[in-house]
Amino acid sequence: MSDPRAAAGDLTAKAKIRNAALDMYAEHGEDRVSMRAVAAEAGVTVGLVQHHFKTKDGLRHAVEELIVDYHRTAIASAPSDGTPAEVAAARDAAVRDMLNANPAVVGYMRRVLLDASVEQSLLRQLTELAREEVDKMRDAGLASTKRGIAEQTVGMMVRNVGQLFLQPMVDSMWEQLATGADCDGKPRLSVDARS
Secondary structure (H helix, E strand, O other), X not given: OOOOOOOHHHOOHHHHHHHHHHHHHHHHOHHHOOHHHHHHHHOOOHHHHHHHHOOHHHHHHHHHHHHHHHHHHHHHHOOOOOOHHHHHHHHHHHHHHHHXXXXXXXXXXXXXXXXXXOOOHHHXXXXXXXXXXXXXXHHOOOOOOOOOHHHHHHHHHHHXXXXXXXXXXXXXXXXXXXXXXXXXXXXXXXXXXXX
């Protein structure tokens, strides 16, 4: 799977700025990171950040486009042959693997998607990507047409993003409780949505 962030040596200044913003926003939150701090992290001037992104909103938009690209790339990397259940499982696994390999993406998504005070453009973009993928799977005969598109889209989003939020809670509980021989192995969360 290709990395939407590319190799560090191959990046344009604009990409370096966007990547620095993703890393800093994931760790500290967008509201705690100035454009000046992003510029310093990227090794450029604040004027160059403003030249490429105009405003902090423009920079956030670029970061969120990158996150959507990560998801799109992961989904596209999954094999599309097999039964509908196998194809869906492969896509879910590809997204899960991408998230595991990119802690900054996870950190940013956790901060933004759990904050009700933040305008949810990332959630809208990821939901639209999921809906497009459900449409493609239905057209290819890889998803049921008996269930509604909205239900299938929500199900895909819950499977792909639900674990992102709930697994840390499961891990924390496990650390507290796993002290004896009765602990065979830490549970891995599986999330599903059904109507």
